[in-house]
Amino acid sequence: MGVALKSEIIQVRKEQPEIDIRGLSKVYQTKNNRFEALKDVSLHVNNEEFVSILGPSGCGKSTILRILAGLEEASSGNVRVAGHEVTGPSAERGMVFQSYTLFPWLTVRENIEFGLKLKGLKAKERKEISDKYLELVGLERFANSYGKELSGGMKQRVAIARSMANSPDVLLMDEPFGALDAQTKQSMQHLLLDIWKKEKTTIVFITHDIDESLFLSQRIYVMDARPGRISEEIDADLGLFKDGELVDVDRFMKMKKHIISLLKH
């Protein structure tokens, strides 16, 4: 993917950011323990932007995503998506998890149609949409298979298709390729970029893999732990990659070194 394409996609930018988090804190309070998972986190994601949140384990990056999804409540701060305060989970904020969350009793197609069925779409409309997303993730041949017949990478492709079929405002991805082997991971990254280009979705991507974040995203928020906070915002939309190949090795290495030093200290 070249610079031109990335900028093309963000041409149509709304006035306010799609995701706007201000002064977000999350404290877990037990009887004699107070754990500050997130401290004063502020970040924004523009419409149709691909942003990664990168950090060591335990830095609270997944907590940000779960709060965005409405699965957890913020202790304080302001979280707005598409102009609305987040008060609970909704189909407008699709999420893909690291663990496989296919409904094993449903076929691949039925999984993809799950959200559409909840919305009350008719069978014919559902089929049209599921056909489209089956093709998008390249699983047409497995439409009638159950989860147990699929590999890990295929399961995550279904999870992506299932979220996308709902046409959410934003797609939240919590280390979705963390459990995959290196090769599958790479092909999934390419697939995700293709989907992002085609569908123009706003994506927030959680990872602890520096290469992954540099490859996929336009911007990266680097986080630090204890308490979880954002240590730096990095512009990654610099044409490091072209057509999925690394072209600017020097710059890439420099940025990687810089991020490593951020994570180390």
Next chain:
Amino acid sequence: MKKNKWNKLLAIREDIPKKWYLLGILFTFIFLFIIWNALSFMKLVDEVFLPTPVEVVISFILSMVDSAYWGEIGISVYRVFMGFLLACLVGIPLGILAGTFKFAESLIIPVSEFIRYMPAAAFIPLIMVWVGIGEPAKILVIFIGCFFQLVLIVADDTNRISKDLLSASYTLGANRFQVITRVIIPAMLPKLMATMRLIMGWAWTYLVVAELVAADSGLGYSIMKAQRFLDTESIFVGIIVIGLLGLIIDRCFAMANKKLFPWAEGGN
């Protein structure tokens, strides 16, 4: 070469050739049968205690051609199913509730944990005072024996559904009610069937307990009656018939599980 073979057969939790597995099964059955033959035919044990296989087989055939014996089987099967179904009807919804809502758990689980340690058989005198010695008494014993175990296991089955699965359905637009009906219940069905299969075994145990203590019909009663006349063959037949019925029902459950849930991981 030979050492290698034994090494393979004794590998921890590794598969062995099917032939060897079947051989193992066959060996135990034949071994037990030989011991039985030896003890009974060589009169090592008094025949009042241990009849010969031949006598048991004759007694078995006589029972099978006796329509009255089928009546006993019928009434026992009826009691087992009534007690079992009643326990399922009440216990499964309560178990699902307890596994879904913490507040329901607090209402249901501790009290069930407490009561399940009270032996169901000890309730029999009380049940006789409450409902007499009619059919309700036997059904109630089976119900008490099964119900509390069932609630606890179903609650646990429900609780084990991955939280990520629930989170995923919320982000796909499901509300709480839909999460229960469209995710929690379908997700736990195979486990539920396995649990029902287990509880069915318990139902048979409590049936016999109930019939041994207070009944004038059924397989347990016929075992009891046989004991009074030192008719050991009939005791054997009663036990074997109950075992066979249990086996048939168990196989039905296993087959249903495979048919109904082709998507479930692992075998049944």
